Amino acid sequence: MALIDAKDRYGLLSRFFHWSMALLILWQFTGVLARVLAEDTALEKFFWSTHKPLGVVLLVLALLRLGWALVNLSRRPPELNLAATLGHIGLYALLVAIPALGLLRQYGSGRSFDAFGVALFSGFEGRIDWMVEPGNLLHGNLGWILLAAVIGHVFMVFWHRRGNKEQDVLPRMWG
Template sequence: MNKDSETRYGTVTRLFHWGMAFLIGWQLLKVFDRIDDGEHWVGQTLVPWHVSIGSLLLLLVLLRIGWAMNQKHNRPAQDPAVAFLVKAGHGLLYAAMLLMPVTGILTMLGNGYGWKVFGIQLAAKGDEIPWMASLGSLHSPIAWTLLVLIVGHIGMALLHHFARKDDVLQRML
C-alpha cells in the first residue's frame, strides 16, 4: 500500500515520517557539541555530518510536502472537534522542518563558510553577507521550537494511544 487511505498512512508517507524522524533526531544531537567543545563521541562522530544531513532534510521536506499535498484527499479522517488544532500543529512542524535547513544554509553562506554537502562544494567560501547571517541566527531558536513541537507531537500520539485508546498512532506504525 503505497498511497494513504482513510484508515492508514501508506508506505511512502510512513517512510518519510520515520526516516525524517531518525535524521532530525540525529540533527538534534548537535546540542551535545556545546558540551566540552564537542570533544566526545557524539561531537566527533555525528556532528560533522550536521550540514550534509540538514541539506538532505531540506530535500526530503520538500518532497514530503509535495507528497502530502498529492495525498491530502486520501488521508485518514480527523476528529472534527480538533481538526484545526491537528492541522495547525502539523503546519508548524512542517514550517519548522523547512526553516531549519534554510536558516542553516543562510548561516553558512552569511558567515562566509561556503556550503559543502557530502563532500560536494555547492557554494564556495566567500565574503560575509550580514543579512544572511542575521536571518541564519534564527537557526538555534527554530531548533528549540522544533524540539518543543516534536515533544508535543510524540506526547499527543501517546495520549491517543494510551488514554483515548484510538487508532491514531497505529495509522503511522
C-alpha cells in the same frame, strides 16, 4: 501495503518520510546536545561533523514530504481536530525553515559548503549580513522550538493511544 495514503492509514512513502525524518531529527538533536554538554570531545566532533550535511538531507526530505502530503491530501487520514492540523502545519514549517535558515547563513558567511562531497556553493570574499543574521537569530531558537514541538507530537500520539482508543493515531503511521 500501498505506496499512497488511504483514509485509514498512511502509505509506504509517507511512512518512509516520517520515520526517516524522525531518525534524522533524533540524530541532529543528539549532536546539538553533545555540542552543548560535551564540547571539544570525540562524541561532539563525531555528531557535529554531520550536522550541516544532514540538515540539507532533512530540508530535501521535508520538501519532498510536503509535496507528497499535498498530492495525497484528499486520500490521507483526516486530522483529529484543528489543533492537530495547526500542529502539523507548524512542524512542516519548522522542518523547512530551520535548515533553510542554516543554508542561508552558510551562504552569507562567504564560506563554501559541500554535503557528502557534493559542492552546493563555493565561497567568496566578505559576508552578506542580511543572510547571516536571520540564521544567527533564528536557526538555533527555532531548533529548540522544534524539539518542544516534536516532544509534544510524541506526547499527543501516546495521549490518544491510551486515552481514547477511537482516536488511536499510532497505527495509521506505524504500519
